[in-house]
Amino acid sequence: MTWVNRDDVPHGIASNEGVFKSKALDTSERYSYTFAKTGTYSYYCSIHPKMVGKIVVQ
Ligand SMILES: [Cu+2]
Numbered sequence: 638m639t640w641v642n643r644d645d646v647p648h649g650i651a652s653n654e655g656v657f658k659s660k661a662l663d664t665s666e667r668y669s670y671t672f673a674k675t676g677t678y679s680y681y682c683s684i685h686p687k688m689v690g691k692i693v694v695q
Contacts, residue, residue, distance in 0.1 A: 642664055648661070648683075650680055652680050674694070677693050
C-alpha cells in the first residue's frame, strides 16, 4: 500500500495498533507499507487525529 499526500499541508499515517507509522509527509511525499497478514487495519493522521481511514487486506 502506498499513500500519497495530495494536500497542500502535511499529513502523517499512523496505525491505531502501532503496526505502521510514517513521518509527516509534505505535499506529494509518499509512504509505503507492505501488509504481511490479512485483516482490517485502522489508521489516523498523526497531525490531525480526527482524519481516519481503514485498510482491509483480504
Ligand atoms: Cu493530517
